[in-house]
Amino acid sequence: xxxxxxxxxxxxxxxxxxxxxxxxxxxxxxxxxxxxxxxxxxxxxxxxxxxxxxxxxxxxxxxxxxxxxxxxxxxxxxxxxxxxxxxxxxxxxxxxxxxxxxxxxxxxxxxxxxxxxxxxxxxxxxxxxxxxxxxxxxxxxxxxxxxxxxxxxxxxxxxxxxxxxxxxxxxxxxxxxxxxxxxxxxxxxxxxxxxxxxxxxxxxxxxxxxxxxxxxxxxxxxxxxxxxxxxxxxxxxxxxxxxxxxxxxxxxxxxxxxxxxxxxxxxxxxxxxxxxxxxxxxxxxxxxxxxxxxxxxxxxxxxxxxxxxxxxxxxxxxxxxxxxxxxxxxxxxxxxxxxxxxxxxxxxxxxxxxxxxxxxxxxxxxxxxxxxxxxxxxxxxxxxxxxxxxxxxxxxxxxxxxxxxxxxxxxxxxxxxxxxxxxxxxxxxxxxxxxxxxxxxxxxxxxxxxxxxx
Amino acid sequence: xxxxxxxxxxxxxxxxxxxxxxxxxxxxxxxxxxxxxxxxxxxxxxxxxxxxxxxxxxxxxxxxxxxxxxxxxxxxxxxxxxxxxxxxxxxxxxxxxxxxxxxxxxxxxxxxxxxxxxxxxxxxxxxxxxxxxxxxxxxxxxxxxxxxxxxxxxxxxxxxxxxxxxxxxxxxxxxxxxxxxxxxxxxxxxxxxxxxxxxxxxxxxxxxxxxxxxxxxxxxxxxxxxxxxxxxxxxxxxxxxxxxxxxxxxxxxxxxxxxxxxxxxxxxxxxxxxxxxxxxxxxxxxxxxxxxxxxxxxxxxxxxxxxxxxxxxxxxxxxxxxxxxxxxxxxxxxxxxxxxxxxxxxxxxxxxxxxxxxxxxxxxxxxxxxxxxxxxxxxxxxxxxxxxxxxxxxxxxxxxxxxxxxxxxxxxxxxxxxxxxxxxxxxxxxxxxxxxxxxxxxxxxxxxxxxxxxxxxxxxxx
Numbered sequence: 001x002x003x004x005x006x007x008x009x010x011x012x013x014x015x016x017x018x019x020x021x022x023x024x025x026x027x028x029x030x031x032x033x034x035x036x037x038x039x040x041x042x043x044x045x046x047x048x049x050x051x052x053x054x055x056x057x058x059x060x061x062x063x064x065x066x067x068x069x070x071x072x073x074x075x076x077x078x079x080x081x082x083x084x085x086x087x088x089x090x091x092x093x094x095x096x097x098x099x100x101x102x103x104x105x106x107x108x109x110x111x112x113x114x115x116x117x118x119x120x121x122x123x124x125x126x127x128x129x130x131x132x133x134x135x136x137x138x139x140x141x142x143x144x145x146x147x148x149x150x151x152x153x154x155x156x157x158x159x160x161x162x163x164x165x166x167x168x169x170x171x172x173x174x175x176x177x178x179x180x181x182x183x184x185x186x187x188x189x190x191x192x193x194x195x196x197x198x199x200x201x202x203x204x205x206x207x208x209x210x211x212x213x214x215x216x217x218x219x220x221x222x223x224x225x226x227x228x229x230x231x232x233x234x235x236x237x238x239x240x241x242x243x244x245x246x247x248x249x250x251x252x253x254x255x256x257x258x259x260x261x262x263x264x265x266x267x268x269x270x271x272x273x274x275x276x277x278x279x280x281x282x283x284x285x286x287x288x289x290x291x292x293x294x295x296x297x298x299x300x301x302x303x304x305x306x307x308x309x310x311x312x313x314x315x316x317x318x319x320x321x322x323x324x325x326x327x328x329x330x331x332x333x334x335x336x337x338x339x340x341x342x343x344x345x346x347x348x349x350x351x352x353x354x355x356x357x358x359x360x361x362x363x364x365x366x367x368x369x370x371x372x373x374x375x376x377x378x379x380x381x382x383x384x385x386x387x388x389x390x391x392x393x394x395x396x397x398x399x400x401x402x403x404x405x406x407x408x409x410x411x412x413x414x415x416x417x418x419x420x421x422x423x424x425x426x427x428x429x430x431x432x433x434x435x436x437x438x439x440x441x442x443x444x445x446x447x448x449x450x451x452x453x454x
Numbered sequence: 455x456x457x458x459x460x461x462x463x464x465x466x467x468x469x470x471x472x473x474x475x476x477x478x479x480x481x482x483x484x485x486x487x488x489x490x491x492x493x494x495x496x497x498x499x500x501x502x503x504x505x506x507x508x509x510x511x512x513x514x515x516x517x518x519x520x521x522x523x524x525x526x527x528x529x530x531x532x533x534x535x536x537x538x539x540x541x542x543x544x545x546x547x548x549x550x551x552x553x554x555x556x557x558x559x560x561x562x563x564x565x566x567x568x569x570x571x572x573x574x575x576x577x578x579x580x581x582x583x584x585x586x587x588x589x590x591x592x593x594x595x596x597x598x599x600x601x602x603x604x605x606x607x608x609x610x611x612x613x614x615x616x617x618x619x620x621x622x623x624x625x626x627x628x629x630x631x632x633x634x635x636x637x638x639x640x641x642x643x644x645x646x647x648x649x650x651x652x653x654x655x656x657x658x659x660x661x662x663x664x665x666x667x668x669x670x671x672x673x674x675x676x677x678x679x680x681x682x683x684x685x686x687x688x689x690x691x692x693x694x695x696x697x698x699x700x701x702x703x704x705x706x707x708x709x710x711x712x713x714x715x716x717x718x719x720x721x722x723x724x725x726x727x728x729x730x731x732x733x734x735x736x737x738x739x740x741x742x743x744x745x746x747x748x749x750x751x752x753x754x755x756x757x758x759x760x761x762x763x764x765x766x767x768x769x770x771x772x773x774x775x776x777x778x779x780x781x782x783x784x785x786x787x788x789x790x791x792x793x794x795x796x797x798x799x800x801x802x803x804x805x806x807x808x809x810x811x812x813x814x815x816x817x818x819x820x821x822x823x824x825x826x827x828x829x830x831x832x833x834x835x836x837x838x839x840x841x842x843x844x845x846x847x848x849x850x851x852x853x854x855x856x857x858x859x860x861x862x863x864x865x866x867x868x869x870x871x872x873x874x875x876x877x878x879x880x881x882x883x884x885x886x887x888x889x890x891x892x893x894x895x896x897x898x899x900x901x902x903x904x905x906x907x908x909x910x911x912x913x914x915x916x
Binding site: 040043044045046048049050052053054058066067068069070071077080081084087088091093095145147182192193194195224229232262263266342343344378379381382385387388389390392394396410412413415416450452453454 | 488490491492493494495496497498499500501502503504505513514515516517518519520521522535536539540572573576594595631633637638639640673679681682683712713714716792794828829830831833835836838839840841842844859860861862863864865866911912913914915
């Protein structure tokens with residue numbers, strides 16, 4: 001199979017060709033488009049069809065870095081961006097580790113990231129999908145209304161080139177449907193509304209499972225009706241797959257090589273030590289085609305690769321881009337991330353997963369005497385401090401008593417520390433599912449978590 | 455940015471297939487940012503974002519397309535795409551006559567950041583780094599960021615509206631990490647205003663950095679936060695996010711019209727303690743959420759949302775106001791030309807109450823004093839909201855005692871508003887915020903006097 005080469009590669013190449021002696025230049029060029037349909041009560045509420053493009057240029061000279069970007073590929077604008085990036089160089093501090101990535105010989109694991117079926121999918125049918133999902137969700141339960149039902153797709157291609165010999169381009173597309181639901185119960189002062197959501201993702205709309213998305217959206221909202229605030233106490237929590245995926249995402253920021261070299265990771269001195277229960281093996285693997293965020297190359301154009309971060313509870317390695325790796329005296333793990341053309345590469349996990357166990361969620365719950373099945377977390381951005389490790393988040397879910405799921409609870413928080421939670425993992429479920437985020441989900445049981453309520 | 459006759463032709467073209475409304479929103483933004491971390495200025499970055507979003511409304515359907523091509527042909531192509539998306543058939547020729555609105559500039563810009571040398575911007579970071587590090591030997595890491603932008607905005611629509619505005623923003627942030635026997639702790643401070651570089655004539659950037667360092671070091675001796683429901687006192691100028699989450703989002707007319715807010719149908723009713731008067735005001739000079747016109751070309755204004763505990767009005771944008779046949783309130787906002795506008799807050803704050811802040815503490819036997827809040831989020835339909843505390847202390851026997859580790863607080867909007875039982879007379883605006891909704895972030899301000907909530911659930915472990 002020949003790799004797809006984007007015509008944007010030539011744009012990036014032309015910028016890099018202008019490098020002067022003693023100057024490192026990297027150009028990242030991207031172009032993309034999106035369709036977004038929102039349906040409400042059987043009508044299209046909005047339809048967005050849009051294209052965008054842009055370029056980001058990084059220049060390094062004598063250990064100083066400058067950067068500039070523009071949201072256009074107009075030739076004059078590109079000239080201006082290069083000039084601005086060069087001008088910005090003089091204000092950077094000399095950094096002996098500042099340099100662009102260099103080809104490292106790691107072979108690219110080809111991924112099928114482009115789907116022609118989606119590219120050719122007719123607009124009317126996209127609208128029909130959102131309408132169909134709305135109908136299914138509102139019909140799933142008499143208490144359920146639909147807040148909005150959506151279809152969205154996006155496609156993008158990008159190219160990166162550098163004076164250090166990086167030259168890589170690619171394209172991908174993907175789509176999803178999602179639905180937000182409201183479930184009502186009671187009247188007057190007793191009236192209560194709870195919310196739910198459901199979604200389905202795919203490389204093509206033919207992979208959607210609308211029935212499941214609708215059912216989950218209705219279940220999530222109705223399950224919480226009648227929820228009360230329980231008394232505070234310590235419990236065993238069983239995290240739903242979606243919640244586990246969010247939790248793993250938080251953990252990943254402590255394994256970020258940039259945080260490590262800058263002294264901001266609570267695991268910075270712990271390589272080779274036990275940091276988690278022995279059942280915990282955590283892997284970042286963007287070459288797994290099942291991962292929603294699977295990719296063949298990272299944000300600096302190096303091959304994506306499988307990295308085992310925690311093996312049976314022992315911390316094996318951190319993830320790095322080329323800068324953090326140089327500082328740490330190691331090599332890039334292919335974990336440069338890039339949010340688009342408007343920024344320089346950061347470091348991050350690309351497709352994380354715990355190694356799944358064997359049992360179902362029901363079997364895990366059967367072993368819990370006093371616990372909480374956590375169905376949603378709220379406020380991960382405000383109540384979790386990945387530097388100190390303090391973990392406190394709003395939650396809602398169902399109480400577990402003597403191995404059986406019982407009454408719904410809300411207006412609670414669950415709290416512990418990240419360090420303690422990893423060691424307190426009791427068991428990992430076998431119910432792995434790949435979600436539209438950088439982590440896979442599965443049920444996860446953690447003991448001795450504080451539930452705050454009344 | 456775009457000539458009036460070009461706009462008139464593009465708008466006329468956009469409604470030629472029968473739509474009743476079309477709008478062009480164009481922006482040209484230049485920005486500069488600089489980041490310092492680990493003792494080094496990592497990079498200075500310059501950005502240019504320029505483009506137009508075209509919205510066409512036919513019946514209940516909105517079509518939207520955007521382009522970075524501001525030529526007449528580029529705009530016409532986007533207009534055709536937006537019109538096709540909102541297509542209702544029919545058609546006809548309409549002539550659009552645009553009338554320029556008189557300028558409305560709540561902010562005076564004395565020194566355009568574009569005219570300031572990049573070296574002067576970088577120097578601010580170096581001063582903050584130095585100040586935070588020299589505050590105490592426990593400080594092991596400091597990062598600081600500077601950002602400014604100048605955005606020219608033009609809005610024109612088929613109702614004849616034509617406005618142009620220029621928004622200048624200046625932002626500074628600093629975070630410090632302290633290390634001790636109990637692990638690492640963090641402190642964070644930021645300031646942001648819709649004014650130019652002259653802000654640094656009056657703001658003490660070193661003090662901002664020392665404050666971040668002080669927070670981090672203080673928390674080294676923090677004990678785990680308590681767990682459960684208790685009285686919570688929130689320091690002035692830090693807790694505006696409480697109202698932003700507890701009721702602000704729930705008062706946005708889009709949630710109201712879909713019956714997805716606990717405040718739907720409650721205008722004229724008591725929704726908060728009689729102490730509470732809540733205002734959203736996009737005209738406050740220099741504040742982070744201030745605009746001359748909202749992003750639909752409607753002049754910003756001061757809107758009283760809750761007066762003495764009684765719900766007086768919601769916040770409105772073009773579409774929602776049109777549906778209810780009432781005036782807009784200047785709350786139609788969007789992240790950029792690539793986004794559709796929706797109902798958003800600007801600067802949201804609670805007015806002064808009668809109490810002395812010291813009395814509030816001394817009359818609270820036991821509880822938590824929150825000196826700095828982090829972000830928050832809300833479920834508008836259930837009313838449940840959370841917000842983080844990043845600097846907090848125990849209150850014991852009416853006195854502030856030991857520092858507490860970070861955590862979230864959780865409450866239910868209507869219940870918490872009713873539970874505000876003391877409100878001080880020391881109003882202050884808070885730090886600049888970015889409010890996220892439906893995937894879009896917009897700058898917002900908030901403020902409030904010191905206040906007490908009779909009972910809030912504190913999400914600690916102790």
